[in-house]
Amino acid sequence: MQITTPDIGVDKATVAEILVKVGDQIAVDDSLVLLESDKASVEVPSTSAGVVKSISVAVGDEVSEGAVLIELESDAASTPVAAKVEEKVAEPTPVAKPEVATPVAATQPATSAVVDVQVPDIGVEKAVVGEILVKAGDTIEVDQSIVVVESDKATVEVPSTVAGTVESVEIQAGDTVKEGVVLLKVKTTSASSAPVEAPVSTAAPVAVPAPVQQETVTATATQSGPVDINVPDLGVDKAVVAEILVQVGDKVDVDQSLVVVESDKATVEVPSTVAGVVKAIHLQAGQQVSQGILLATIEAEGQAPAAAPAAKAEVAPAPQAAAPKVAAPAPTQAVSAPASGSDKLTKEQEAENAKVYAGPAVRKLARELGVILSQVKTSGEHGRVVKEDIFAYVKTRLTAPQAAPVAAAPAVSGLPKLPDFTAFGGVEEKVLTRLQQVSIPQLSLNNFIPQVTQFDLADITELEDWRNELKGNFKKEGISLTIMAFIIKAVAHLLKEEREFAGHLSDDGKSVLLRNEIHMGIAVATPDGLTVPVLRNPDQKTIKQIAVELGVLGQKARDKKLSPKDLQGANFTISSLGAIGGTAFTPLVNWPQVAILGISPATMQPVWNGKDFDPRLMLPLSLSYDHRVINGADAARFTNKLTKLLGDIRSLLL
Numbered sequence: 325m326q327i328t329t330p331d332i333g334v335d336k337a338t339v340a341e342i343l344v345k346v347g348d349q350i351a352v353d354d355s356l357v358l359l360e361s362d363k364a365s366v367e368v369p370s371t372s373a374g375v376v377k378s379i380s381v382a383v384g385d386e387v388s389e390g391a392v393l394i395e396l397e398s399d400a401a402s403t404p405v406a407a408k409v410e411e412k413v414a415e416p417t418p419v420a421k422p423e424v425a426t427p428v429a430a431t432q433p434a435t436s437a438v439v440d441v442q443v444p445d446i447g448v449e450k451a452v453v454g455e456i457l458v459k460a461g462d463t464i465e466v467d468q469s470i471v472v473v474e475s476d477k478a479t480v481e482v483p484s485t486v487a488g489t490v491e492s493v494e495i496q497a498g499d500t501v502k503e504g505v506v507l508l509k510v511k512t513t514s515a516s517s518a519p520v521e522a523p524v525s526t527a528a529p530v531a532v533p534a535p536v537q538q539e540t541v542t543a544t545a546t547q548s549g550p551v552d553i554n555v556p557d558l559g560v561d562k563a564v565v566a567e568i569l570v571q572v573g574d575k576v577d578v579d580q581s582l583v584v585v586e587s588d589k590a591t592v593e594v595p596s597t598v599a600g601v602v603k604a605i606h607l608q609a610g611q612q613v614s615q616g617i618l619l620a621t622i623e624a625e626g627q628a629p630a631a632a633p634a635a636k637a638e639v640a641p642a643p644q645a646a647a648p649k650v651a652a653p654a655p656t657q658a659v660s661a662p663a664s665g666s667d668k669l670t671k672e673q674e675a676e677n678a679k680v681y682a683g684p685a686v687r688k689l690a691r692e693l694g695v696i697l698s699q700v701k702t703s704g705e706h707g708r709v710v711k712e713d714i715f716a717y718v719k720t721r722l723t724a725p726q727a728a729p730v731a732a733a734p735a736v737s738g739l740p741k742l743p744d745f746t747a748f749g750g751v752e753e754k755v756l757t758r759l760q761q762v763s764i765p766q767l768s769l770n771n772f773i774p775q776v777t778q779f780d781l782a783d784i785t786e787l788e789d790w791r792n793e794l795k796g797n798f799k800k801e802g803i804s805l806t807i808m809a810f811i812i813k814a815v816a817h818l819l820k821e822e823r824e825f826a827g828h829l830s831d832d833g834k835s836v837l838l839r840n841e842i843h844m845g846i847a848v849a850t851p852d853g854l855t856v857p858v859l860r861n862p863d864q865k866t867i868k869q870i871a872v873e874l875g876v877l878g879q880k881a882r883d884k885k886l887s888p889k890d891l892q893g894a895n896f897t898i899s900s901l902g903a904i905g906g907t908a909f910t911p912l913v914n915w916p917q918v919a920i921l922g923i924s925p926a927t928m929q930p931v932w933n934g935k936d937f938d939p940r941l942m943l944p945l946s947l948s949y950d951h952r953v954i955n956g957a958d959a960a961r962f963t964n965k966l967t968k969l970l971g972d973i974r975s976l977l978l
Contacts, residue, residue: 329393449502563586669694818966843860897921
């Protein structure tokens with residue numbers, strides 16, 4: 325089975341990371357690859373369970389919708405699906421009965437068969453039967469839940485793959501089962517194949533499934549009529565509309581940017597998911613928004629909007645019963661669409677969701693919408709969460725987004741109002757950029773951190789000489805080799821020894837949370853203000869790799885192309901004045917981090933060598949730290965070790 329690139333909302337994306345390897349056993353919805361575009365990062369989940377047979381892409385490859393990513397070797401997963409498809413195709417057959425001659429129906433009586441309903445691939449090797457939802461004699465439908473199985477990872481409702489009457493229940497509560505074990509024996513009743521094939525010349529029975537299938541394809545492949553565009557997952561709770569890029573009446577294409585939203589972490593352009601004409605804009609500049617808020621309505625340009633109704637008309641009365649089955653997925657798809665590119669729940673939240681009684685479809689919806697199931701009010705039997713519960717929860721959360729700004733206001737400063745300056749010549753108001761405005765609450769958190777700054781000087785004379793030797797060859801490759809690349813490498817090396825400097829103070833103030841990886845924030849000055857993209861795992865990269873990524877992140881920051889993921893997860897920050905000037909400064913610790921390193925411009929200074937003064941290139945360092953976590957002696961030791969590393973970079977190899 326081949327896993328292909330789904331519709332990710334853009335024409336092309338780059339393979340940023342491959343999350344599996346050949347031979348891995350994966351379950352449905354396990355993430356396979358990480359794709360990145362200039363708009364977002366998306367993890368592509370598996371649509372089936374099995375073993376990875378081959379990987380068809382490599383990191384750096386450009387892929388588009390339909391491109392093969394992974395080939396899976398699936399065992400029995402295809403059997404229940406095939407049975408389900410056969411049943412769904414066979415269901416419309418009775419619709420043609422009014423057009424079939426009565427004598428044929430009399431001479432071809434219905435036939436019955438007993439079908440084994442087995443445990444499908446549930447993503448784990450073994451599970452325990454927690455509850456049996458049917459009994460012998462019950463009439464069941466396709467997809468009706470028949471048993472609940474539980475493992476240490478999840479609770480799953482197993483649906484029936486056939487419709488009929490339960491002949492016998494082959495398992496009991498408490499049994500341990502695995503894929504392929506028979507759960508029920510179901511007696512199915514269906515017309516024999518002869519009546520279906522006999523009147524082929526009339527084309528009536530054959531015509532019944534065809535329009536339904538065409539309607540389904542038309543509904544999913546092309547959209548027509550008004551389409552609501554919602555704010556997608558931006559990686560933050562709230563953001564502000566900085567700029568509206570289109571007007572009512574404008575014609576837009578798929579992936580064309582509609583608005584620019586800004587948060588204290590990033591500036592993000594929100595694209596259209598359909599092509600068409602802008603019918604209405606529901607936001608205005610300066611408005612605060614969150615995920616799911618209605619952004620615009622677009623009159624989509626469908627390829628064949630009239631095809632589906634025409635097909636319905638040909639089928640006569642019976643398709644009215646079949647129509648809801650075709651139309652039902654549409655609302656779910658519409659709700660899920662905005663979250664399709666959203667980051668998944670954290671492992672801790674996934675583990676929390678696994679403890680809640682809910683079916684697999686509900687769990688998938690919760691992952692897509694970022695819902696923690698324990699917070700949802702349940703309405704199903706035995707306290708089971710159903711889809712309607714999730715929709716109600718999300719609607720409740722989204723209908724009251726205005727309360728948060730009032731609560732956030734006191735954290736801005738807590739200062740009294742400004743006096744009236746009219747008597748002293750008046751004032752001229754200069755509006756802050758959106759990035760500066762939304763950064764104020766985050767910066768104000770520094771008021772609650774007891775911060776101290778440790779200053780030091782590093783002799784980088786030899787390091788600068790070596791950099792000058794290397795930068796010529798780097799420049800030929802289009803790489804700018806700055807002293808920052810060496811500083812990042814040295815700091816990353818040191819943070820593996822001094823782990824508290826890259827940790828976090830726990831909420832109860834009783835422990836330090838030590839991170840297992842190093843993700844370093846690098847402050848970048850842009851025309852709109854300061855932003856801090858994150859350099860991943862610099863301790864595992866070479867100087868050359870760090871220099872390349874610094875250039876890419878810096879350019880993305882200046883072009884406003886940073887994705888939310890580019891700004892998340894840092895546990896230490898470096899801020900450099902570069903060649904701007906100054907001798908020293910006290911950088912602010914960026915909560916929840918506990919330390920930040922400031923770099924001022926290096927200057928030639930006379931340094932006493934024991935006999936006379938030598939001219940040496942000295943680099944000022946400013947280490948600000950949270951005194952609740954780090955003591956002054958620890959900070960002094962940290963900067964002293966760093967000066968030695970920068971003084972002789974070869975010590976990194978020891």
